Amino acid sequence: MAFPIIDIKHIDDKDCQFAIAKEITDASRTWGFLLLKNHPIPTKDIGEMFKLSRDFFNDVPEDQKTRWPINGQYVGYSGPLSDRKKDDKASMWFSGKPGCLACKEGQEALPPYWRDKVDRIEAFKHICHDLVIKLLVCLALALDLPDRNYFAKAHAEDGGNGNQFRILCYPARSREPSESTTRMSAHSDSGSVTLLFQTCAGLEIEAPDGKGWVSAPHLENNILVNLGDALAFWSGGQLKATKHRVTFDGVPHDVGRMSMAYFGAAVPDTRLEPLKICGTGEAMEQYKANGLIIPTGITVGEYSKMIMAGIYGSSVEQQPPVANTPT
Numbered sequence: 001m002a003f004p005i006i007d008i009k010h011i012d013d014k015d016c017q018f019a020i021a022k023e024i025t026d027a028s029r030t031w032g033f034l035l036l037k038n039h040p041i042p043t044k045d046i047g048e049m050f051k052l053s054r055d056f057f058n059d060v061p062e063d064q065k066t067r068w069p070i071n072g073q074y075v076g077y078s079g080p081l082s083d084r085k086k087d088d089k090a091s092m093w094f095s096g097k098p099g100c101l102a103c104k105e106g107q108e109a110l111p112p113y114w115r116d117k118v119d120r121i122e123a124f125k126h127i128c129h130d131l132v133i134k135l136l137v138c139l140a141l142a143l144d145l146p147d148r149n150y151f152a153k154a155h156a157e158d159g160g161n162g163n164q165f166r167i168l169c170y171p172a173r174s175r176e177p178s179e180s181t182t183r184m185s186a187h188s189d190s191g192s193v194t195l196l197f198q199t200c201a202g203l204e205i206e207a208p209d210g211k212g213w214v215s216a217p218h219l220e221n222n223i224l225v226n227l228g229d230a231l232a233f234w235s236g237g238q239l240k241a242t243k244h245r246v247t248f249d250g251v252p253h254d255v256g257r258m259s260m261a262y263f264g265a266a267v268p269d270t271r272l273e274p275l276k277i278c279g280t281g282e283a284m285e286q287y288k289a290n291g292l293i294i295p296t297g298i299t300v301g302e303y304s305k306m307i308m309a310g311i312y313g314s315s316v317e318q319q320p321p322v323a324n325t326p327t
């Protein structure tokens with residue numbers, strides 16, 4: 001089964017939408033991953049975000065990053081070997097609803113480098129959100145839900161602070177890593193739809209038959225998309241949240257890599273119940289993701305908190321939103 005590469009140039013054209021929706025949904029059922037070709041996010045904007053990201057990770061001294069650690073609103077920095085105490089990568093999180101990075105608390109939670117750049121981040125998050133909505137409409141359409149906007153309506157951009165944007169840097173190392181570390185531990189994403197932008201290949205995903213790992217292809221200017229646990233559970237398991245990881249075999253220790261992820265999630269108070277129309281009912285009672293059983297009725301916000309606590313420890317919740325006084 002070939003890795004799905006889907007051309008969405010005509011996604012807004014009424015005559016083509018259903019065929020595209022079906023391709024996206026078929027790929028979401030089998031692989032849980034797909035590559036989007038001819039998508040609406042300008043190459044220039046992606047390049048600009050990567051440039052800001054590269055300058056931050058390469059040029060800002062580590063102590064000008066670690067003083068603004070990821071907080072309970074999921075804004076801030078997470079340095080090498082912080083995630084699950086074993087992932088050798090650094091990342092910067094920009095979560096929250098539109099406008100929240102420009103407000104006082106948002107500004108104070110960010111390393112100074114980012115404070116005059118929040119408009120660009122907000123603008124990028126916004127175009128990512130638009131694309132996530134288009135994909136959610138396609139999924140509802142091809143799953144034959146009575147309302148094609150059913151998922152989209154639950155993902156209002158300003159409906160809560162669930163949407164997260166994260167930039168990542170896997171640094172090149174001069175020495176062999178220790179056995180106990182990896183680049184990014186195997187996981188599935190917690191939300192609905194993730195858009196992944198990458199400078200090079202290196203992501204490994206669980207094969208559709210569950211037997212082993214395959215390398216996700218990297219095609220210049222294409223976006224890799226994957227689905228999260230919340231949507232997989234909600235769809236009664238029809239859509240798949242596939243595990244993925246980055247290893248030192250895929251990205252050798254002396255090679256650097258950068259990526260960016262936009263995690264589209266439903267409004268945090270959305271209650272997750274498998275849709276009856278999507279079938280499978282009882283099978284979902286033991287739906288397990290990232291080592292946790294997802295109980296019916298849990299909210300998207302509660303589930304996301306559980307996952308973030310698994311990565312960062314519950315102390316992140318206690319981090320005051322204002323981690324530092326501005327310098």
Ligand SMILES: O=C(O)CCC(=O)C(=O)O
Nearest residue numbers: 168189196198203259261
């Ligand atoms: O770096 C990548 O390509 C993947 C990032 C990822 O899976 C995540 O941030 O959840």
Ligand SMILES: [Fe+2]
Nearest residue numbers: 187188189244
């Ligand atoms: Fe992920």
